[in-house]
Structures are given as structure tokens and as C-alpha cells.
Amino acid sequence: MTDSSKYYVFYDGDCGMCNFWVQWILKNDRRKQFLFSALQSDFGQKFLKERNLENRNLNTLYIWKPNLYYKTKSHAAFEIAKILGGKYKLFSNLSMLPSSLTDFFYDIVAKHRQNIAKQKCFLPSLEERKQFVY
Numbered sequence: 001m002t003d004s005s006k007y008y009v010f011y012d013g014d015c016g017m018c019n020f021w022v023q024w025i026l027k028n029d030r031r032k033q034f035l036f037s038a039l040q041s042d043f044g045q046k047f048l049k050e051r052n053l054e055n056r057n058l059n060t061l062y063i064w065k066p067n068l069y070y071k072t073k074s075h076a077a078f079e080i081a082k083i084l085g086g087k088y089k090l091f092s093n094l095s096m097l098p099s100s101l102t103d104f105f106y107d108i109v110a111k112h113r114q115n116i117a118k119q120k121c122f123l124p125s126l127e128e129r130k131q132f133v134y
Contacts, residue, residue: 002066003035003066004065004066004067006033006034006035006066007033007034007035007063007064007065007079007080007083008034008035008036008037008047008062008063008064008065008066008133009022009025009034009035009036009037009061009062009063009076009080010036010037010038010039010044010047010048010061010062010063010064011036011037011038011039011061012038012039012040012058012059012113013038013039013040013041013044014038014040014058015058015113015114016113016114017113017114017116018061018113022036025080025084026124026128026131028084028088029084029131032131033083034080034083034131035131035132035133036131036132036133037132037133037134038134039055039058039062040058041133041134042134043133043134047062047064051070059107059110059111059113060072060073060110061073061076061077062076063076063079063080073099073102073103073106073107073110074094074095074099074102074103074105074106075095075099075102075103077091077106078091078092078094078095078102079092079095082095
């Protein structure tokens with residue numbers, strides 16, 4: 001069962017860089033607006049399958065607001081910044097650029113993300129675990 005008041009962030013659970021950003025969002029999400037799910041999890045795979053999205057190539061970030069929308073790649077990152085608000089909202093202004101341009105740079109980083117940040121074992125605190133969906 002999903003919580004339609006939350007934003008779900010789907011990420012590559014085997015990616016050190018992705019895990020770094022999940023930790024960063026957790027730290028900056030003062031209003032506890034986000035829930036997280038690795039794309040490899042049952043919940044993540046169900047999300048992909050229901051939308052006929054690629055379920056093996058896990059280099060895309062998704063943000064989903066149940067019953068409203070989902071966004072991918074750079075526009076998912078811009079949406080996260082917008083939701084976090086404050087100084088991070090400035091980053092969301094990049095969403096005005098063409099998706100073809102911002103996703104081009106997103107894809108370059110995604111292609112090399114395993115080399116940029118090595119996998120680290122991320123163990124959320126007991127409180128943070130409430131924000132993960134498996």
C-alpha cells in the first residue's frame with residue numbers, strides 16, 4: 001500500500017553514488033516528505049513493471065507522487081530539489097532547460113557513476129528505515 005502524501009524516490013541500490021544521494025536527501029528532508037526504494041527491490045520492480053519501464057538497466061532515477069506523476073533522470077533530480085525547497089530550490093530552475101540537454105549530462109554521469117563513487121554499505125538508522133520501502 002502506498003502513501004499518496006509522500007514522494008517515492010527509486011534509485012539503483014547497488015550504486016555508491018546513488019546511495020550517497022539517498023543519504024543526502026534523508027539528511028536534508030526536514031519534513032520527511034520522501035520514501036525510498038531500490039529499483040532492485042520487489043516494490044521497485046513492481047513500480048517499473050506497472051509502467052512498462054526497463055527493469056534491468058537501473059541507471060535511471062525516478063521520483064513518483066502516487067496518483068499524480070513520475071519524473072525521470074535530471075527532471076527527477078530537479079523535482080527533488082524543488083520539494084526540499086530553500087536554497088536547493090534554485091537548482092530546480094534548471095528544469096527550464098530542454099530535457100534533451102539536461103538528460104544528456106545526466107546520462108554521462110549515470111554511465112560513469114560506478115567509477116565516480118564506489119559502493120559503500122549504507123545502513124540507515126532505525127528512524128531512517130521507516131522511510132524505505134522494500
